[in-house]
Structures are given as C-alpha cells and as structure tokens.
Amino acid sequence: MRPLVAVAARLQGSQVSVQALTRLGSVYVFLLASWADSGRLAVVALQGALLAIPYTLMEALLGRPLSAGLVPGGWQLRSWAWRVTAAVFAPVAVVGYLCATVALPQTGPVDRLVLLVPVLLQLPLEALFWVTTRTGGVRWANLIPQATAVGTLLAGVVFVVLDLRLDVVAVPAQLAVLGWVLLRRPAVVPGQVRPPVARALRLGAVYCVAAAVDLAYTVSLPAVAGAVVGPAALVVLRGLDLLFGPFHVALSASVRQDVVAGRAARWRTGARALTMVSLAGVGVVVLASGSLRAVVADELATVAVGVLALYCAYKALLAGATWLSTRHMIWAPPRRYLVSAVGSRVIAFGGLACSVAWVDGLAGLVGQLLVAEALVVCWFLARIRARPPAPAPRRWGRPRRAASDRRPAGPPPAPRPAAGDRDRPAPAGRTPGGPPGSSPGDPGPG
Helix, strand or coil, X not given: CHXXXXXXXXXXXXXXXXXXXXXXXXXXXXXXXXXXXXXXXXXXXHHHHHCHHHHXXXXXXXXXXXXXXXXXXXXXXXXXXXXXXXXXXXXXXXXXXXXXXXXXXXXXXXXXXXXXXXXXXXXXXXXXXXXXXXXXXXXXXXXXXXXXXXXXXXXXXXXXXXXXXXXXXXXXXXHHHHHXXXXXXXXXXXXXXXXXXXXXXXXXXHHHHHHHHHHHHHHHHHXXXXXXXXXXXXXXHHHHHHHCHHHHHHHHHHHHHHHHHXXXXXXXXXXXXXXXXXXXXXXXXXXXXXXXXXXXXXXXXXXXXXXXXXXXXXXXXXXXXXXXXXXXXXXXXXXXXXXXHHHHHHHHHHHHHHHHHHCCCHHXXXXXXHHHHHHHHHHHHHHHHCCCCCCCCCCCCCCCCCHHHCCCCCCCCCCCCCHHHCCCCCCXXXXXXXXXXXXXXXXXXX
C-alpha cells in the first residue's frame, strides 16, 4: 500500500498529472456537449480554444519572471498577481468576444458573454497557481488545476441530469477552488510592498510579446476556420485536437524537460521518443476507426481519410517546429529569439490569409496548415544555422598594461629574507639583495 501512496504523491507533485487532468476535463466537456447538448457543441469547441489565453498569458506575465528570479524579494506576490490579473481582464474579455462574434455570428450577445465566463474565471486561478508555487509549494499549487478539473468532471454528470447548458459546466468548480484558495491567505511578511501596476506588468512584458503573438494565432485559427468553412470546421478541428491529447501531453513534457535541462538538453530523449510513439499510435487509430471518430463528434465520422492523413503530418511538423523553437530559445540571445518567434507567426498568419482568400473547404484548410508548418520548420532551421558568432568572453580583473609600461626583462628579484634571517650578517663576498661577489653599491647585472 505504501508504494502506491508514494507513487500517487509523486504523480500529484508532477506537472504531467496537471496537464493530463486538465486535458481530460476538456475532452470530457466536449464529449458531454456532443452527446447531450449538440446545439452548443460549436460554442464549447470555441471555448476550449479560448481557454488557451489564460494559460499562456499568466505563464508569460507571472510564471516566467518567477522562474527567472526577476521578482524583487520585497514584493507581495499575491498583490502582484491580482494587479496583473486586473490589468489583463478587460483585454481578454474584448478579444474573446470578438473571436466569438467572428467564429459564431449566429449566436446572440448573451451567449457570447456566457461563453466567456469560464475563460475569465481561469485568469485568477492561473495567477494564484503561479504565486502558490512560491508561497505554498508546488504540491499545493498543483491542487488548484487538479481540483478544478476533478470538480468539472463531477459537475458534468449533474448538468446532464438537470439538462443545463454545458458551456458553463466548469464554473461551479472554478468558483469553489477560487474561494478555497482565497481563504488560505499566506502569512504577511513585514516590509513587503505592493508593486505599481505598470511595474507589475513590465516585469513579464518581454516574455509576453512572443507568447501574445503565438496566442493570437492560436485564437485566430478557429475563428478563421469557422468563418471560411463553417461551424462544422470548428467541431472537426476541436475533436481532432482532443483525439491527439496523448500526443500533446507528451510534447509538453518533452518541452518542459528541455527547458529544465537548458544547454545540457539532448536531441535523443525518452520524452521525444514517447511523443513520436504517441503520435503514430493516435494517427493509426484515428485513420482506421471511423466509429471512434463518431463517438467524439458526428462531423468527424464524415471526414475523408486523406484529410486526416494531412492532419497527422501537420502534427508531426508541429512537434519538429516546437522542438526547434525551444532549442533556439535556449541557445540564442533573447532579442534574436524574439525575432525568430515573431517571424514564425508571420508565416503562420500568412497561411491564414491565404485560407481566407482561396480556401473553401476543410481539405484546403488542413493543407494550408501543413504547408505553413513546413515553412516554419525551415525558418527555424535557417535561424539556428545562421546564428551569429559568439562574442569574445569578457576579461574580468585588472586590465593588461601596454608593452611600453611593462618591466624590462631581467632576472627575477631576490626573495626577501625571512623574518628570522633579517638580522643575520651576510656571507663573505655577498651583500643582501645582490649576487655573490657584488659590492654594496653595485646593483648587480641587468
């Protein structure tokens, strides 16, 4: 029994369990909507894509500065997290509402606002997660997303029995976990200050630029898919993304392993092998089993096998681009990596622009994703290959003197006599400080 408890405790303290439970909750809500609330299936699909905003934004503004040790020791971490959350609350709401308006024009204003409630509630939860990693430990911090996911799983049964709308199934769990975390107030440390809002945001601004560009593409993809192909494309893309959940979990684990290892990271790792094995396994199952695709969503059952094969190839290129981007981030200077990250998203946005102009079906949309990701891989390979030479290491200490200021060449000075020898008479024919046979006034040769 004790070994099982030890394994469970170790798993609870790892990020693999957090990612697995979070993705399981997302898959669960999508499946419930597919079975019991098909009228809002497209809304749930878009909501799942919009939930990437709080995850990515809070990691950039709070998590990365904490990991880099940039947060001053005199700051109140919870106050810092609340001010960052309050500053980004309105922009996230505006972006989410605009995406819902573009992707689902048939929905009303009330439905769009209700769709955003779980997304906005996830902002303070993510902020408290990152703060708790420093104030309460990683295990307490992991309980925040884990309890939210488990609460969502339990609430799903109640919502189906009571015939409630499933786009707010996560709200009860989010509110319960948020109240529990707020009741556990950390001890007040004398001398800590509340940072100004501008400085609180500026601390993670550098990390937020690259994340915001990548996030803009993540949010724009389902919006463009819904506008170009229709709501069915939203369901198909979201369903495929859920089916490839094991692949995404393994890919995230491999990236985290590279970031932790830093410049000691290797190309051949067990996490990368697991990623490719999971990609191959999921790809075979998705291509061979139409009944499994029908369980996820009816729209998936009618997708052609060729389109699914293109999507599997796109996921393989996505893994390669992610690994190259992480390696480039580790080795390149921050500004150079920022240029590379923005350039990759420019290529991806260019593909979306081509989709708006020329694509009129799901096959063309998936083909565009494949071509754009192949160009992103080539972009990162070129940026890594053409990296500038490393600057000469800076010499610390006293500067070297010019040749004209150096001491003339000659024999080294005679060692100073020890303290006990200073009062002894010099040997015959030798004076202190000179060679044998020298006179008292002769400084010696050289």
